[in-house]
Amino acid sequence: MILRNILRAAALTAALFAGSLAAKADALDDITKAGVINVGVFADFPPFSSVNPDMSLKGYDIDVAQILADGLKVKLNLVSVTGQNRIPFLTEKRVDLLMSVGYSAEREKVVDYVSAYAPYYIAVIGPQALKVSGKEDLADKSIAVNRGTLEDTSLTAVVPASADVRRFDNYNSVIQAFLSGQAQVMVVGNDVGSQVLAKRVDLKPEQKFQLLSSPDHIAINKNEPRLKQALNDAVAKLLADGKLNEISVKWLQKPLDPKDLKD
Incomplete structure (x- = not known):
């Protein structure tokens, strides 16, 4: 009887110890154990991320994500997401982190932010002949925007009824709507807008005004302090050793100004 009680007590202690270890496990442990980090990226967001002819992804975000994975000594697995599904993908743990997430107080209720790693601002772009210089001029205009993105929420906050x-x-659909005349103006980031400005000289598109300046952050799930610290340290190192500047010159064709990483 005594031996049986001792064995039961030992089994209970082992179970409690195992449960304690499981409770302490976090996202960083899970990533390290799996040997892979799942990173959510847009597939149609050049120069941050876009598809190569061989269907692989390239861009600013891809280069940064690869360096982060290398620093954690794990394999990088890129997961294509959209503006509508990327937050659910993160909260449901289908990805470990998201690239190119602009800061918003509303979104911060759901996700946690890592330090900014890329400059980004949102602008209204339209043909030169169209007179638009401020939000009030958007009245009665047709406007193309990517659903569920920071561009969408920023526009919704100020657009006339x-x-x-x-x-x-x-x-891609936003750009096509603008170029085909389905929409008079479009609301996009400086990166997307710059490509349209450069390619469609005949349309004479121009930046009308900025809606919001919001550098790109990495987003992770709430209550993951170790993963957040590891990623913050990695971004700080990329900034200090000039790697982020190299990536900026490569993909944005301009040196990185650290001031552009401030919200």
Whole structure:
């Protein structure tokens, strides 16, 4: 009887110890144990991320994600996401982190932010002939925007009630809507806008005004302090050793100004 009680006590102690270890496990432990980090990226967001002819992904975000994975000594697995599904993908742990996430107080209720790693601002772009210089001029205009993104929420906060906001499921559709005349203006980031400005000289598109300046952050799930610290340290190192500047010159064609990483 005594031996049986001792064995039961030992089994209970072992179970409690195992439960304690499981409770202490976190995202960083899970990533290290799996040997892979799942990173959510847009597939149509050049120059931050876009598809190569061989269907692999390239861009600013891809280079940064690879360096982060190398620093953690794990394999990088890129997961294509959209503006609508990327937050659920993160909270449901289908990805470990998201790239290119602009800061918003509303979004911060759901996710945690790592230090900014890329400059980004949101602008209204339209043809030169169209007179638009401020949010009040958007009245009665048709506007293309990517649904569920920071561009969408920023536009929604200021757009006049009479504006015709046309929401699309990806950036390519937003650009096509603008170029084809389905929308008079589009609301996109400086990166997407610069490509349209450069390619469509005939349309004479121009930046009308900025809606918001919001550098790109990495987003992770709440209550993951060890993963957040590891990623913050990695971004700080990239900034200090000039790697982020190299990536900026490569993909944005301009040196990185640290001031552009401040919200």
